[in-house]
Amino acid sequence: MAIAGAERIHPEHFERPDQEHPAPVLAFASDDRAGFSRPSHSHPRGQLLHIVSGSLTVTTDSGTFVVPPERAVWIPAHVFHATYYPIPTKLRTLYIRPEAAPDLPDRPMVIQVTPLLRELILALMEVPRSYDPDGPTGRLATVLLDQIAHLPVAPLRLALPVTEKLKSLAEGIIRCPSDIPPLKDAAKACALSERSFERRFALEAGLSYRAWCRQAKLFRALELLAAGRSVSDVAHKLGYEGPSAFVATFRKAFGVTPGRYFQQNGA
Numbered sequence: 001m002a003i004a005g006a007e008r009i010h011p012e013h014f015e016r017p018d019q020e021h022p023a024p025v026l027a028f029a030s031d032d033r034a035g036f037s038r039p040s041h042s043h044p045r046g047q048l049l050h051i052v053s054g055s056l057t058v059t060t061d062s063g064t065f066v067v068p069p070e071r072a073v074w075i076p077a078h079v080f081h082a083t084y085y086p087i088p089t090k091l092r093t094l095y096i097r098p099e100a101a102p103d104l105p106d107r108p109m110v111i112q113v114t115p116l117l118r119e120l121i122l123a124l125m126e127v128p129r130s131y132d133p134d135g136p137t138g139r140l141a142t143v144l145l146d147q148i149a150h151l152p153v154a155p156l157r158l159a160l161p162v163t164e165k166l167k168s169l170a171e172g173i174i175r176c177p178s179d180i181p182p183l184k185d186a187a188k189a190c191a192l193s194e195r196s197f198e199r200r201f202a203l204e205a206g207l208s209y210r211a212w213c214r215q216a217k218l219f220r221a222l223e224l225l226a227a228g229r230s231v232s233d234v235a236h237k238l239g240y241e242g243p244s245a246f247v248a249t250f251r252k253a254f255g256v257t258p259g260r261y262f263q264q265n266g267a
């Protein structure tokens with residue numbers, strides 16, 4: 001199977017790897033259709049999913065992660081997670097033996113893919129899986145693991161409350177962040193006073209209800225922008241007062257405008 005552009009991927013990597021394979025790092029390449037999803041599952045290896053283009057949403061017990069282009073999500077071994085692809089997505093995955101990388105994080109997180117890490121991933125995609133761990137490819141894999149361990153974490157995690165009613169409310173907002181219940185209605189739906197609701201939500205989710213809802217809207221905005229929607233369309237769909245209000249909120253959260261954010265990351 002040929003890939004257009006500069007990528008040269010060994011045909012073996014288009015087949016899912018045997019998790020018992022002796023190689024410390026295994027590569028896998030896939031192009032997933034819009035709307036494709038996988039129910040909650042886990043792997044005996046850690047998993048680094050690099051988004052070349054498109055977008056990925058990963059849901060775990062600890063929260064939801066949105067992964068735009070030129071980011072990657074790290075999922076440790078045995079952590080249950082569900083995946084959803086809102087738009088066509090080109091994905092490059094590494095499966096990593098836990099004993100090969102004891103310094104990698106023990107919790108899921110989104111990381112920035114630097115030019116060096118991108119090239120290391122692509123280089124591993126070019127060679128067969130049965131490489132010599134002590135040879136050139138094995139040394140390349142060692143450098144790659146060291147890079148992953150020291151990359152900065154991107155602020156793209158949305159923690160979920162643990163109480164069932166609060167969690168159900170939060171999951172509904174994630175599904176439809178353009179229709180967020182006012183505080184009064186949210187508290188009533190959870191059978192709590194407004195004060196108790198705000199206190200419990202902040203304790204469990206790590207953010208106030210209002211701040212958490214702003215973050216949920218921004219995560220959906222990232223998905224829509226990655227799909228090619230204009231700033232005006234995204235602002236309208238998510239209920240912002242206008243494009244300028246959306247851009248100001250986006251800049252405050254990510255430090256740059258939406259256009260600059262995606263220019264910096266090759267989208």
